[in-house]
Amino acid sequence: MTETRPALSVVVHGPDVQGLLGPCLDALAGQLPEDAELIVAAVGTTARDTAGHHLSGVPRTTLLTLPAGTEPATARAAGAHRATGTWLWCLTATDRPLPGALSALRTRLAELSDEVDVVLGDHVRSTWRGPGTSGVDTGRLARFGRRDRPLDEHGNLLRVTPLLANRVLRTAFHHTHEKHLTDADPMYAARAALVLARRIAGTEHALADVRQLRRESLPPVPAERRYELIDAYERLQELMREHGTAAAPRAVLYDLMATETLRVVSREGLPDAVAREFFRRASAAAVRWKPPGHRRPPGREGVRRGLLEQDAYTKYRAFQELSHGRRALRSAVRTGRGKAGRKLLDLHYQRALKTPLDPELAVFSAYWDRGVACNPAAIAAKLAELAPHIRPVWVVSRATEPLLPPGTEHVVPGTRRYAEVMARAAYLVNNVNFPGAVVKRPGAIHLQTHHGTPLKKMGLDQIDHPTASRGLDFDALLSRVDKWDYSVSANSHSTRMWEHAYPSHYVSLDHGYPRNDVYHRATAADVRAVRARLGIAPGRRALLYAPTHRDYEARWTPRLDFAALAERLGEDTVLLVRGHYFYGGAASPLAGLCRTGRIVDVSAYDPVEELALAADALITDYSSIMFDYANLDRPIVSYADDWETYATTRGVYFDLTTEPPGHVARTQDELTEILVTGAWRDRESAAARDSFRRRFCEFDDGRAAERVVRRVFLGEPEEALPPVLPLESRTVAPTPEEADAHGHA
Structure with a gap:
């Protein structure tokens, strides 16, 4: 039996940039006609895995895997073949x-004569803010109408946005003119299709949402x-001449060339030497x-x-400056001097910015200047070992000053010394963002370490969750993100999530979280010492309960009846209860319970890594x-009593209840049953x-801080860094039970 030829082949090509491939494939799979096929030319393993996941069970699909770095035109051609x-x-x-779009397109294609080679449609442009408005080319396409024609009869079709996503080509036509239609320059390929087509048809249906990525x-x-x-425009002019295109379309292309080249000179901020040479070449093309x-x-x-x-480049620049000056004057008159622009930075900071960087x-x-903690602390400690010539200075709040380790060099925001240090530092390291007023100086390196692996939505991914993003200025957030040079990641999941939550051009350091090195380096003596500081007697079981912040709660409200839980667990178990640091100013509801000795309020205890070392198991909800803690390979129980509410209000990247680190309890009774029966450490949990x-512990092997210091502060190349050890080759800190046994040996 002869297989029917598909009416339409849809080719999706490229890497999975900022997690956008999945939604693209879902949208296609949801409307793919029976007489259409889908071909995915996936560039890189992430795109391959994403396509495999989203197309599982979808008929009439083909997946091609291309090496990372494959050029867009090459990937497009591979799919088209x-x-x-x-x-x-x-x-x-x-x-x-x-x-x-596919249904409307399929209907339109069935109406066309065999001489039509290209079908043009409208599109919408979306950004991280959300979908844009349609109608970019509506007027031009409406004037073109539904009657198919050659380009010679309607040269203004060249003004339709030159995208490959808004035009559908006859496959035989594509293969005949493959040299031009798979050109590396998509503008050239899109317009060459119109030049070479025998006839062109339009469709009133907008076809694609074209995501405009942040530059x-x-x-x-x-x-x-x-x-x-300029070269692409000149090649198009040459193609038109060779093809015998009429004068009217050639005049349209000429106008487009002149307008766009002048726009580049005016708006793109090219270095003067490059702008001058660009202008010279554009001038030659304009004359030619x-x-x-x-x-x-x-x-x-x-x-x-x-x-x-x-x-006349110099005269053009003078004319441009004159025009800008007039516009600025009109704007100042309209807005008033007091409202023009943002406030100037502190005068002292401005002066310090003019002094040389201190290498x-x-x-x-x-944590917003809360002290020596987290990944920055681990990096600073390793820096003292590997690069002692670099002097660390900590930014801390006035309230935190008395709590600093003795001898910690520090500055307080708002002081003269703070302005000097912030202006002159060659390295700026933070697990959150520095204030927006901090200037990113040429030559300075900003290292973003983050402070957790994302289960909950972060950054721009919070836009659709107003409860979580209330009061968040996304434009200001992005301006801070644009200062990052490096972003530390503990696993591939985080790397991918940061890519679309914080879309900017920084280098992802897939080196592991430095704060987690301790889980691979702590000894039995270290574990015993921490437990002694917490008052946990040898042989007692310690369970660490560490819940996260709820965006819909103003203060921490315990979700467990600790007295009842402690009573069921018995004298041999102590509960270490740690409230989230967001609620640091609230009175603890645990004060009365702590007198029993079965519950210890460790909300103010730092570092949290020591609490993890002391605990036989972790109980948490959605906290990172x-x-x-999973690095320790000790039991974890998830208490997810409000999962649906949390997932809806905050937004999450995956369903913790179906992909948990251990048993999941939805009620206190279920949690108690897991803990008293020993299920918390059974085979299923393991x-x-x-x-x-x-x-999620992919890159954490005990040498993360070393890799970060060598890469960022010592400038060592990626290939020279200590490789990440596979999970089976890692050594983790001994459990409390093992530590006690070692102490009595």
Whole structure:
């Protein structure tokens, strides 16, 4: 039996950038017609795994795996080569088909004659803020109408946004002109399709949501690459000449070339030498391809065009400055002097910014200036060992000063010395963001260490969860994120989540969390010492209960009846209860219970890593402590009594109840049953923990701080760093039971 040829082949190609491939494939799978096929040219293992997960069970799909770094045009061509449909629609992994697009497109394609080679549709552009408005090209397409025509009869089709996502090509046509249609420059390929097509048709249905990525989230492109824009336009002009395109479309392309090249000079902030050379090349192209009898537009644009044709770069810059000055004056008159621009930074800070950077000065802060803690503390300790010439200075609040370890060099925000240190430090390290007023100086390195593995939605991913993001200025957040040079990650999950939660161009350090090194380096004596400080007698079982913050609660309200739980667990068990630091100012509800000796309020105890070492098991809800504690390979019980509420209000990246690190309790009775029967450390619990550790303790092997210091502060290349040990080769701190046995040996 002969298999029917598909009417449409949809090709999705590229890497999984900022987690956008999954939504693209879900949208396609949900509306793929029976006479259509889907081909995914996945670049890199992450895209391959994402495609495999989202396309599981979806019929008529083909998955191609291409090496990481494969160029977009190469990936697009690889997917197109596998296409068997009559028509071909290519989308990048960041695009998304709009609802109903495939059905509308399928209907339109069935109406077309065999001479139509290209179908044009509208699109929408979305950003991290959300979907944009449609209608970018609605007017042009409406004027074009439903009657198919060649480009010679409607040259203004060249003004339709030059994307591959808003045009569908006849597959035979694509293969015939593959050299042009798989060009590395997508603008060239999109417009070449119109030049080469026998006839072009339109559809009134918008086809794709084209995600516009933040420029700051993309790899930096050498300024000289902008010369390629002029080359692409000149190649299009040459193609039109060879193809015998009529004068009207050629004049349209000429106007587009002049407008876009002048826009590059005006708005892209190119280095002067590059801008001058770009202008010279654009001038030569403007003269070379100017249509006979072509007239410049009136007004300022006409003046700009004249200066371009004369290659008068200096005069063009002067004209541009004059225009900007007039606009600025009008704006000042409208807004008033007191409202123009943001407030200037402190004068002393401004003066300090003009002094040279101190290459041996590093500023550290943690948890909004709460003291020496977390990943920054672990990095600072390793820095003293490997790079003692670099001087660490901690930023701490006035209230935290008395709690600092003796001899800690520090500054307090708002002081003259703080301004000097912040301005001159070559390294700035934080597990949250520094204030927005902190200037990112050329040559300074900002290291973002984070302070947990994300279960809950973070950054831009909170936009759809107003309870969690109340009062959060996302633009200000992104301006702070743009200062990061490095982002520390403990696992691939975090690396991927940070990519779309904080889209900017920083280097991900997949080195592990430095604060977790202690879990691989602590000795039996260390474990016994911590338990002694906490008053835990040898042989007693210690359970650490560490819940997280709820965005819908103003203060910490215990979700357990600790007295009842302690009574059921018996004299041999002590509960270490740690409230979230967000509630540090609230009175503890545990004061009365602590007198029994079965409950210890450790909310103010630091560092939390010592509490983890002291505990035989962890009880938590959705706190990121579970990811760190899993390094110890000790039992974890999840108390998820309000999971649905938390997941809805805060937003989560995965379902903890189906992918937990151990047993899950939904009520106190269930939790008590798990703890008193020994189920908390049974075989089922161990199997869940093993899977959890492999996923979330991926890079934590005890040498994370060393890798970070060598990479960031000593400038050692990635390949020279100590490799991450596989899970089976790691040594973890002994359990309290093992530590006690070792102490009596």
